[in-house]
Amino acid sequence: MTKNNAVYVGKKNVMSYVLAVVTLFNKGEGSVQIMSRGRSISKAVDIAEITRNRFMPEVKVSDITIGTEEMTTKEGTKTNVSIIEITLTK
Amino acid sequence: MTKNNAVYVGKKNVMSYVLAVVTLFNKGEGSVQIMSRGRSISKAVDIAEITRNRFMPEVKVSDITIGTEEMTTKEGTKTNVSIIEITLTK
Numbered sequence: 001m002t003k004n005n006a007v008y009v010g011k012k013n014v015m016s017y018v019l020a021v022v023t024l025f026n027k028g029e030g031s032v033q034i035m036s037r038g039r040s041i042s043k044a045v046d047i048a049e050i051t052r053n054r055f056m057p058e059v060k061v062s063d064i065t066i067g068t069e070e071m072t073t074k075e076g077t078k079t080n081v082s083i084i085e086i087t088l089t090k
Numbered sequence: 091m092t093k094n095n096a097v098y099v100g101k102k103n104v105m106s107y108v109l110a111v112v113t114l115f116n117k118g119e120g121s122v123q124i125m126s127r128g129r130s131i132s133k134a135v136d137i138a139e140i141t142r143n144r145f146m147p148e149v150k151v152s153d154i155t156i157g158t159e160e161m162t163t164k165e166g167t168k169t170n171v172s173i174i175e176i177t178l179t180k
Contacts, residue, residue, distance in 0.1 A: 042131035045172040049158045064154040082135040
């Protein structure tokens with residue numbers, strides 16, 4: 001499930017994830033995936049845009065995929081959540 | 091700026107926009123664009139996914155574009171906001 005070149009977006013601030021993306025590219029990754037779901041999807045777009053506009057203008061958005069995943073809540077009921085995967089390529 | 095086949099996502103609930111998308115397709119549009127920015131980006135993805143999964147399985151996501159726009163706040167300062175455009179095609 002987890003990939004070496006992926007950044008999973010959670011509750012930290014946007015710049016923490018931008019730094020994670022930049023670090024992966026600087027370690028030699030040719031592409032980095034930003035994976036996010038639910039309310040954090042907006043944050044994934046911010047991370048991609050800030051990485052490109054402020055830090056790595058040579059990086060392009062090579063792919064964006066959206067989808068739906070089934071989640072089980074703490075109470076045991078099932079619910080659907082939207083996901084996004086943004087692939088940045090140098 | 092405004093297009094006939096576009097749905098601009100704001101503060102209404104997700105189902106209002108899903109209904110707007112379905113209505114445009116039913117009026118004969120071959121493709122519909124869901125346009126959103128800032129915190130509403132997650133909602134745009136929900137709208138696309140719910141339209142496809144629950145109402146119109148024949149509709150595909152044909153394009154997703156992300157970008158940055160400069161906005162002027164009420165106080166007159168400039169700030170950047172992320173945008174997304176999701177194109178659904180029948």
